[in-house]
Amino acid sequence: MFEPKEPQKKLKYDELRIYTDEELNNYTEEELKEFKIKYDIPDVEELEKGPWPSFVADAKREALHRRKLPDDRLLIGKYVVEDTLGQLQLSFEHGEGHWKHGGIVGVFGYGGGVIGRYSDCPEKFPDIAHFHTLRVNQPASKFYDTDYLRTLCDLWEFRGSGMFNMHGSTGDIIFLGTITEQLEPIFFELTHVLQQDLGGSGSNLRTPSCCVGKARCEWSCIDTQDLCYELTTYYQDELHRPAFPYKFKFKFDGCPNGCVASIARADMSFIGTWRDDIIIDQEAVQAYINGEIEPNGGAHKGRDWGKFDIYKEVINLCPTRCMWMEDGKLMIDNKECNRCMHCINVMPRALWPGKDTGVSILFGAKAPILEGAQMSVLTVPFMKCEPPYDNIKELIEKVWDWWMEEGKNRERLGELIQRFGLPKFLEVLELPAFPQVVKEPRSNPYIFWKEEDVPGGWQRDINDFRSRHKR
Amino acid sequence: MALSQERLGRYNPKKPMENRITDLGPRHFWQYFPPVIQKNYGKWKYHEILEPGVLVHVSETGDKVFTVRCGGCRFMTAENIREICEIADKYCDGYVRFTTRNNIEFMVDSPEKLEALKKDLQSRKHVSGSYKFPIGGTGAGLTNIVHTQGYIHCHTPATDASSMVKAILDELFDYFQSMTLPAQVRISMACCLNMCGAVHCSDIALLGYHRKPPVIDHEILSDVCEIPLVIAACPTAAISPTKLPDGKKSVKIKQERCMFCGNCYTMCMALPLADKEGDGVTILAGGKISNRITPPKFSKVVVPWLPNNFPRYPEVVRDVKKILEAYAKDARKYERIGDWAERIGWEKFFEKCDLPFTEHLIDDYRLQYDTYRTSTLFKYTEPAWEVSKAAGGL
Numbered sequence: 001m002f003e004p005k006e007p008q009k010k011l012k013y014d015e016l017r018i019y020t021d022e023e024l025n026n027y028t029e030e031e032l033k034e035f036k037i038k039y040d041i042p043d044v045e046e047l048e049k050g051p052w053p054s055f056v057a058d059a060k061r062e063a064l065h066r067r068k069l070p071d072d073r074l075l076i077g078k079y080v081v082e083d084t085l086g087q088l089q090l091s092f093e094h095g096e097g098h099w100k101h102g103g104i105v106g107v108f109g110y111g112g113g114v115i116g117r118y119s120d121c122p123e124k125f126p127d128i129a130h131f132h133t134l135r136v137n138q139p140a141s142k143f144y145d146t147d148y149l150r151t152l153c154d155l156w157e158f159r160g161s162g163m164f165n166m167h168g169s170t171g172d173i174i175f176l177g178t179i180t181e182q183l184e185p186i187f188f189e190l191t192h193v194l195q196q197d198l199g200g201s202g203s204n205l206r207t208p209s210c211c212v213g214k215a216r217c218e219w220s221c222i223d224t225q226d227l228c229y230e231l232t233t234y235y236q237d238e239l240h241r242p243a244f245p246y247k248f249k250f251k252f253d254g255c256p257n258g259c260v261a262s263i264a265r266a267d268m269s270f271i272g273t274w275r276d277d278i279i280i281d282q283e284a285v286q287a288y289i290n291g292e293i294e295p296n297g298g299a300h301k302g303r304d305w306g307k308f309d310i311y312k313e314v315i316n317l318c319p320t321r322c323m324w325m326e327d328g329k330l331m332i333d334n335k336e337c338n339r340c341m342h343c344i345n346v347m348p349r350a351l352w353p354g355k356d357t358g359v360s361i362l363f364g365a366k367a368p369i370l371e372g373a374q375m376s377v378l379t380v381p382f383m384k385c386e387p388p389y390d391n392i393k394e395l396i397e398k399v400w401d402w403w404m405e406e407g408k409n410r411e412r413l414g415e416l417i418q419r420f421g422l423p424k425f426l427e428v429l430e431l432p433a434f435p436q437v438v439k440e441p442r443s444n445p446y447i448f449w450k451e452e453d454v455p456g457g458w459q460r461d462i463n464d465f466r467s468r469h470k471r
Numbered sequence: 472m473a474l475s476q477e478r479l480g481r482y483n484p485k486k487p488m489e490n491r492i493t494d495l496g497p498r499h500f501w502q503y504f505p506p507v508i509q510k511n512y513g514k515w516k517y518h519e520i521l522e523p524g525v526l527v528h529v530s531e532t533g534d535k536v537f538t539v540r541c542g543g544c545r546f547m548t549a550e551n552i553r554e555i556c557e558i559a560d561k562y563c564d565g566y567v568r569f570t571t572r573n574n575i576e577f578m579v580d581s582p583e584k585l586e587a588l589k590k591d592l593q594s595r596k597h598v599s600g601s602y603k604f605p606i607g608g609t610g611a612g613l614t615n616i617v618h619t620q621g622y623i624h625c626h627t628p629a630t631d632a633s634s635m636v637k638a639i640l641d642e643l644f645d646y647f648q649s650m651t652l653p654a655q656v657r658i659s660m661a662c663c664l665n666m667c668g669a670v671h672c673s674d675i676a677l678l679g680y681h682r683k684p685p686v687i688d689h690e691i692l693s694d695v696c697e698i699p700l701v702i703a704a705c706p707t708a709a710i711s712p713t714k715l716p717d718g719k720k721s722v723k724i725k726q727e728r729c730m731f732c733g734n735c736y737t738m739c740m741a742l743p744l745a746d747k748e749g750d751g752v753t754i755l756a757g758g759k760i761s762n763r764i765t766p767p768k769f770s771k772v773v774v775p776w777l778p779n780n781f782p783r784y785p786e787v788v789r790d791v792k793k794i795l796e797a798y799a800k801d802a803r804k805y806e807r808i809g810d811w812a813e814r815i816g817w818e819k820f821f822e823k824c825d826l827p828f829t830e831h832l833i834d835d836y837r838l839q840y841d842t843y844r845t846s847t848l849f850k851y852t853e854p855a856w857e858v859s860k861a862a863g864g865l
C-alpha cells in the first residue's frame with residue numbers, strides 16, 4: 001500500500017550475521033548468577049532488586065556475554081559495559097556525573113547523528129575513554145521485524161558497546177558508546193548493508209516521529225507514518241547538514257489525543273482532525289447506556305465506578321456542551337464541537353471521528369531554555385493531508401525561510417514568533433488573522449498600527465496643526 | 472551482503488568519500504507491519520482493553536489483533552533485544568513494536584496465541600528477580616516513565632535518570648499493572664533543565680536541578696570558550712567579562728542572579744555546575760498533552776527540591792506517591808491530575824497531597840504575574856490561617 005522511495009532489500013539475518021549461535025549463547029544462567037563485574041558496585045547492584053525490569057541486571061548479562069567472547073570477536077573494549085556500570089557507581093558516590101563536555105566527532109559530510117562523549121576518568125575506566133553515541137533513524141511508529149533487530153545487535157555488539165536506548169527522546173534508536181575509529185565503519189555498514197541512515201542532532205531538522213496511527217488506532221485522521229516518512233526523506237539535507245539557527249522538530253499525532261505529544265515537543269506539530277460530523281452508531285450508544293459495553297474501552301476496569309451514566313460521563317463533561325439525548329438518541333451539534341475526543345474515547349464502539357479528515361498545524365513549542373517553555377500555537381486550523389503533501393511542504397519552506405533569515409543563533413521558532421509577534425508570523429505565512437489563533441483577544445489596546453493603516457499617513461505638518469490649535 | 476568483519480569494514484580512510492552513501496533516511500515502515508496490520512491498515516473499528524496491558528483492536532473486516540504491552544527499560548542491551556526477538560519469533564511471526572513511552576508491544580492474531588504469549592512473558596525474570604517484561608501500562612493506570620540519559624551518557628545531569636525511574640516504578644509497580652486510577656497518569660523524567668525529554672507537560676514530572684552557580688575554571692576559560700558567546704548565553708545577564716590579575720581574560724558571575732539553568736555550561740566547559748550538595752530533584756505536576764475535555768497544560772512546580780539520595784531516592788518516591796495516592800482517592804472519573812487540581816484549587820492540592828507550600832513555588836521569573844491570584848475566590852486551608860495570624864487578622 002505504501003512504498004519506499006528507493007526499493008529496499010528485505011534484510012535476512014542469517015545472511016548478514018556476525019556471530020554464530022554458539023557465540024550468542026555463550027553463558028549459562030548459573031554463570032550469570034555467580035557473575036561479578038570487575039568493580040565493586042553496591043549502589044548500582046541495589047537496582048537489581050524490585051519488580052520493575054532492572055537495567056543493571058540486563059547490563060550484566062551483556063557484560064558476561066562480552067567477557068566470554070574471544071578477543072578478536074569484538075572491535076572495541078571488552079569491558080565497556082562493566083566500565084559504564086563502574087562509572088555509574090562512582091557518579092552515585094560523588095553525586096556528580098563523570099562524562100566530559102562534548103567533543104566534535106561525526107561522520108564525513110553530516111553535521112549531526114553522532115554525539116561525542118569521553119569519560120573524565122579514563123585511567124579508571126579505560127574502555128569508556130571514548131564513548132560516542134550514534135542516532136539511528138527509526139522506522140515510523142517503531143514497528144520492527146526480528147531480522148532487522150538481530151542484525152543491528154550483531155553490528156553494534158561487534159563495533160560498539162552492545163548498549164542501546166530503545167529509543168531516545170526524539171525517537172531514534174540510540175547506539176550508546178563506541179570509539180572514534182568505528183564511527184565511519186558503522187555508518188558504512190548501516191548504509192551499505194542495512195540501507196539505513198542516521199538521525200539528526202545539532203542545529204538542523206531532528207528525526208521526526210509519529211504515533212501508531214492507522215496501523216492500529218481507529219481514531220487516526222491521517223497516515224501518520226506516511227507523512228513522517230515522506231517529510232523525513234524529502235528533507236534529508238536539512239536533517240543531516242545543519243543550516244538552521246537551532247534545532248527544528250516535526251511530530252505527527254493522528255488525533256487530538258496526542259500520543260506523541262507533538263503539541264509540547266515540536267516546533268511544528270501536526271495533529272490529525274476532521275471537519276465533518278462525528279459518526280454515531282445509535283445502537284451501540286444504547287448498548288453503552290444499558291451497561292452492555294464497558295466505557296472507555298475498558299480503561300477503568302480496575303475499580304468499581306458504578307453504572308455508566310451517559311449524562312455524568314459524556315454529555316455533561318463535553319467541554320462545549322454540544323450533546324444531548326433526544327428520543328433515546330444521542331445528538332451532537334457538530335458545528336459547536338471542538339473535537340476534544342472525550343466522547344469518542346469514552347464510547348469507542350459508538351462514535352468515530354468524521355471521514356473528511358486533515359491536519360491542524362501548530363507552531364513553536366520549545367523547552368524553557370531560555371525564555372521559558374512554550375506550547376505550539378494553532379496556526380492552520382485545517383489542511384488536507386494527502387500525498388505528495390505539497391501544500392504542507394510549501395508551508396514548511398515559508399517558515400524555514402523566515403526563521404533562517406531572521407532567527408538569531410540558538411533561537412527556536414517559538415521564540416522568534418514571540419520576538420516578532422504572532423501577527424508578523426501570520427503575515428510571513430500569508431495567512432489572514434483569525435480568532436482561533438488566540439484563546440482570547442488582547443486586553444490592552446497597545447496596537448502597533450502601521451502607517452499604511454491610517455488615512456493620510458504619519459507625515460504631518462505642525463504648522464497645519466497649529467492653524468487649528470494655538471500653542 | 473553480510474556485515475563486514477574487517478576492522479574498518481567497508482570504509483577506506485585513505486579515500487573517505489569512496490562508495491559513501493548518504494541521505495537514505497529511515498527504513499520504510501510498511502515492511503515491518505505484521506500481516507494483520509497491513510491487511511487492516513486504516514480499517515480499525517474499535518479497541519478494548521481486555522485486562523491491564525492487553526488490548527484488542529477489531530477491524531471492520533472482522534480481523535482482530537491482540538496486543539500485549541510490556542514495560543521496558545529504554546536502556547537495553549543487545550542481549551535484551553535478542554530475547555525480545557526470540558519471543559517475537561516464537562509468537563508473533565517475527566514482528567514487534569516499541570511505543571513512544573518505551574514500552575514493548577507484542578501482537579498476535581488469536582486468543583490462543585495471546586494466552587501462550589502472556590504466560591511466557593510473565594514467566595521471564597532476571598536472575599536477580601525483577602520481571603523482564605511486566606505486562607501493563609494501559610488505560611486508567613500508570614504507564615512507563617519516559618526519561619533522558621543521566622549519568623549513563625550525558626555531561627550535564629543534575630541527577631541520574633535510569634535509577635530514579637527504576638526506584639519509582641518498583642514502588643508504584645501495582646499501578647502499572649492495574650487500572651484503578653481516575654484517568655491515565657504520565658510520569659516523565661529529565662535529568663537537567665535542558666529537558667531532552669520535554670517533561671513539562673506531564674501529570675508528574677521529575678527534573679534534575681542544580682542549585683549552585685557555575686564554578687569558574689579561570690585557567691582555561693579563555694582558551695576553550697568564546698567569551699562573548701558565554702555572556703550572551705546567560706538568560707539573566709549574570710555573566711560579564713573580566714581580567715585576571717595575570718592579564719588573562721575570563722568571566723565573572725553575579726551569583727545572586729543565577730537561575731542555575733546551565734546554559735553557560737552548554738556553551739563553555741569551563742563553567743561546571745554539578746555539585747553533590749547543590750544538585751537534586753524538582754517535582755512538577757498537573758500537566759497534560761491530550762486535548763480531551765481541557766486543553767493541554769504545563770506542569771507546575773509543586774516540590775522545589777529534594778536531595779539525590781542514590782540509588783533509591785526515598786524522598787522523591789515518597790512525594791510522587793503522595794500525589795498519586797491523593798489523586799487516586801479524590802479525583803473524579805476521567806479527571807487528569809491537572810484537571811483535579813484546578814477543580815479543587817491548588818491550595819487544596821497541597822493540603823490533600825500533604826505537601827508544604829514554600830516561597831520557592833511562587834513564580835518570580837518572567838510572566839510571573841499570570842500566576843498570581845487576582846480575585847477573592849479561594850478556599851481556606853491551614854496556611855491561609857497562618858497568614859491571617861501573621862498579618863494580625865486573628
Ligand code: HEM
Pocket residue numbers: 115117133165167168169170171265366367369618619620624625626665666667668669737
Ligand atoms: C539548550 C538545550 C539543550 C541542550 C544543551 C541539550 C543537550 C543535549 C545533550 C548534551 C545531549 C546528549 C546526551 C547524551 O550524551 O547522549 C542531548 C541529548 C538529547 N536531547 Fe537535548 N539538549 C537540549 C534541549 C533538548 C530538547 C529541548 C530536547 C527535546 C525536546 C532534546 C532532545 C534530546 C534528545 C532526544 C536527546 C537524545 C538523548 C536522549 O534521548 O536522552 N534536547 N541533549
Ligand code: HEM
Pocket residue numbers: 443444445
Ligand atoms: C489598557 C488600557 C486602559 C487604559 C488606556 C485605561 C485608561 C484609563 C484612564 C485614562 C482613566 C482615567 C480617566 C479619568 O478619570 O480621566 C482610567 C480610569 C480607570 N480605569 Fe482604566 N484604562 C485601561 C484599562 C483598565 C482596566 C483593565 C481596568 C480594570 C480592570 C481599568 C480600571 C479603571 C478604573 C477603575 C478607573 C477609575 C475610574 C474612576 O475613577 O471612576 N482600566 N483608565
Ligand code: HEM
Pocket residue numbers: 210211212213216217257258259260261345518569570571572657759760761763
Ligand atoms: C485522554 C487522552 C488519551 C487517550 C484517550 C489515549 C488513548 C490512547 C490509545 C487508545 C492508545 C492506543 C493506541 C494503540 O497503540 O493502539 C494510546 C497509545 C499511546 N498513548 Fe495515548 N491517549 C491519550 C493521551 C495520551 C497522552 C497525553 C500521552 C502522552 C503524553 C499518550 C501517549 C501514548 C503513547 C506513548 C501511546 C503508545 C502508542 C504510540 O507509541 O503511538 N496518550 N493512547
Ligand code: HEM
Pocket residue numbers: 249263264265266267365366367368369372373374375376661663664665666667668669670671672678769770771
Ligand atoms: C523547571 C521547569 C522546566 C524545565 C526544566 C523544562 C524543561 C524542558 C525541556 C528540556 C524541554 C525540551 C525542549 C526543547 O525541545 O527545546 C522542554 C520542552 C518544553 N517545555 Fe518545559 N520545562 C520546564 C517547565 C516548563 C513549563 C513551566 C512549561 C510551560 C509553561 C514548559 C513547556 C514546555 C514546552 C511547550 C516544551 C516543548 C518541548 C520542545 O521544545 O520540544 N516547560 N521543557
Ligand code: SF4
Pocket residue numbers: 211212213217218219220221253254255256257258259260
Ligand atoms: S494520537 Fe490519536 S490517532 Fe494517534 S495513537 Fe493516539 S489516539 Fe490514536
Ligand code: SF4
Pocket residue numbers: 317318319320321322323332336337338339340341342343344764
Ligand atoms: S468531541 Fe468533545 S467537544 Fe465534541 S462532542 Fe465529543 S465531547 Fe463534545
Ligand code: SF4
Pocket residue numbers: 619620621625626627628629661662663664665666667668
Ligand atoms: S536532560 Fe540534560 S542531562 Fe539529561 S540527557 Fe538531556 S541534556 Fe543531558
Ligand code: SF4
Pocket residue numbers: 684685704705706707708709710724728729730731732733734735736
Ligand atoms: S547557569 Fe544559567 S543563569 Fe547561571 S550563570 Fe549560567 S547561564 Fe547564567
